[in-house]
Amino acid sequence: MRSSSNERPGPGAFAAVAAIAAFFALFLFYPLVYVFNKSFIVNGRPTLEFFELLFKSPALRESIGNSLMIAAAVTLLSAALGLAFAWLLSRTDLPAKGLWSNLLLFPLILPPFVGAIGIRYVFGRFGMINILLMKAGIISEMNPIDWLGSPFWGVVILETLHLFPIMLLNISGSFALMDPSLEDAARSLGARGAALFRTVTAPLLMPGFFAGASIVFIWAMTDLGTPLLFEYRAVAPVQIFNAVQATQENALGYALVVAVLLITAAFFMLSKFVFARRRVDMPAFGRSAGRLVRLSVPGKVAFCAALAVFVLIALIPHVSVVLVSFSEKWFMSALPQEWTLDYYGKVFTHPMSYNSVKNSLALSGLAVIVTMAAGGTIAYLLARKKFKGQGILDACAMLPLAVPGVVLAFGYVQGFFGTSLDPRVNPVPLLVIGYAVRRLPLVVRALYAGFQQTGAALEEASASLGAGPAPTLRFITLPLIRANMLGAAILAFAFSMLEVSDSLILAMEEKFFPMTKAIYMLMARLGDGGMIASAMGVLGALLLAAALAAAQKLLGKKMGDLFRA
């Protein structure tokens, strides 16, 4: 039973808790409460009027239904792919596992809405596929196949390609934690095959599985960028986006936001407290090297071929975006007729794109400062102090995982209307705060892990040698968690550069556009808009790839933990 007086919060800690509480109250709870209030109280009287709309309005029902279907399809597909790949990489003697694991994580770097740009060039009516088919004489020029006729599957496939690596990371993590002797023990007791999987393996995989699944589900359900670029309007996030654009107060918007929030919160709770609650703590000692399933030679060939095909398909959006960004002319041909580097130059000369890159750099930089300050304080309070309400603090810090970006952005626009933070006047403060809030779970986790592994004894040793709290922080704590801080800051920065919902919803005037909004606006322009947008998307993906690689180096194996719910 050990506790130190340092753990008892002093005046500094109280001030920190108060500041953090105020931050959450203003920028997380107030907008949500505002939205709830608006939807359930009209003219000072409580009403379910808005809520009835959910059932009465066919448009609302349809968009919620579509979003749920997208989320379900993406989650199921990602889970199946993640499980299969994780099994292959963790439990078999598949050759070149390191290579496959990197190739399979690669799709994570391309935000799906960027991939959507390329996909339109490849699968469009006169895109690469149809042209090739026409040249081969399989289809006629008069009657091209409408591959994207159903934007539903386009969205599902792009989001799945982006999100299955998260399932793969989580399930692989569970496999790595699992003591193989448990399965051996079950085998020695007579369990085999499906029975073994059902009774021992699956229950031990559950926590990791649901931690990943809830992130994937919420992400897919509320992703705004991808359906927007596919011009798929009948989904909840796009409807919310349109509701913000509308000048007068829009009942549908409120009802939708509340419905989406309730659904995602319910799913989050369900996965967190029902499925993942029985967190299985496995002993760290005496772990035997797992016995790998031996694949036959034809089996190895078949699995490698299947993986190769999958990787090739998964990379179509990447490849096509890159092609578009380099194409001088690409019309009615399988590949661009002429190549150019101009569009990369134009990213930095075209006023809208150049301005947006500058804006994004500044906004993301500021957001990193805010989220590192808030997240660092929270992680420190959670790891080093003992006080009532720590559970609540932790829950608040993780709440942005359950609250979709579109919901919060909608709440910001409505809740801060007419105040000095009104995004219609100047969206910069709320963009910075919105980015920061969204990255808070990641930062808190990375830094909490740093504090945990540093241990309080080193700080006590420092104190006993005469160092007060400030020198201890400077000479001991900060240097020791530097890798975690750097990893968290880099990831937070890259994800902020590519943040979609806040950027699209909060930035309304061109001079405030961040990169993602500029990409969206450029796509709608004729001429070279799509090419510049692609070049920006490629640059964004490169940034994310570099950030993930750096973070992997800095945070090591723990990086997978950052993509959990």
Place this chain on the structure above:
Amino acid sequence: MASVEFRNVTKRFGSVAAVDGISLTVERGELFFLLGPSGCGKTTALRMLAGFVEPDEGTILFDGRDVSRLPAHRRNVGMVFQTYALFPHMTVERNVEYGLRFRKTAAAERAARVAEALERTRLSGLGPRYPSELSGGQQQRVALARALAIQPEVLLLDEPLSNLDTKLRIEVREEIKRIHQEFKITAVYVTHDQDEALSLADRMAIMRNGRIEQAGTPAEIYAKPRNEFVAGFVGETNLLDGTAEPRGGAFGYATAAGWVPAQREAANGRAAARISLRPECVRLGEPEGAPARGVVRRVSFFGGSVRVEIELENGATLSSVSLGADTRLTWREGDAAGVYAEADNAVVLE
């Protein structure tokens, strides 16, 4: 160097009193041990001396000065942690120098003090290494050097040997004794290992459930444990029920292992009492004419000594330890043996 005093000190965690009203004085220059099972409050008591835990009640005094509310970094206390807590991002030198940075020591003197501390802990030459490049025993000594370099008023040691293997433990134990004598420093040492305490301590306190059961020199506590807990925790013992029975003008108790003399005042005149009889006070011999008899149940050979377990006629088990040289090594399980209690005075427990 300072004396250390706990005066009616209590510390509660929730509703549990981890330390429950202890009073204790450690004299200047003493190597004092807090010994007890895990959860007895010894570590909490130590952490209160370090300043990591504030007492709820009572005062802690260094040389008569109340330091109860003084934060750790103002106490000038050196501490050796169970895990050593060496700063992994600093070399051995920087670790040892660390505390001097906060003491307005001139650079030249700092270097001299670091060199001296390294030399006296036999670490010279390891200064530029990082802790991860050192063996467990060396890390241990760096932790000591770092704590001593600040010339603390009190040195605190929290189970410093628990991460070392048995052989190294005995080596480092002697090293700590030597360093303590050389530095002539007041030291408080927490452990659950009675061998460490008995072999090193000038004086020690046995703790249980946040209270001090008994304090004294190792010899006093071993020879005159106050109660069953202390008798059983420090060394091995046989506990017997005794009935007061004067014999030949002397006071004593009749037990299943025979009659043992006792001091009347220690017994407080009680007619019935618990008696502690150390195994080395139980001699085995011929059954004929012995004060008590039993059957040998188990013989364990330890090289230097032999331990024999006897089942007495009343069914109780008694153990006897004798030096290998002067015992019949021929005791076998099932032999009948006579039991001779050879205590000058029985230890009558409270």
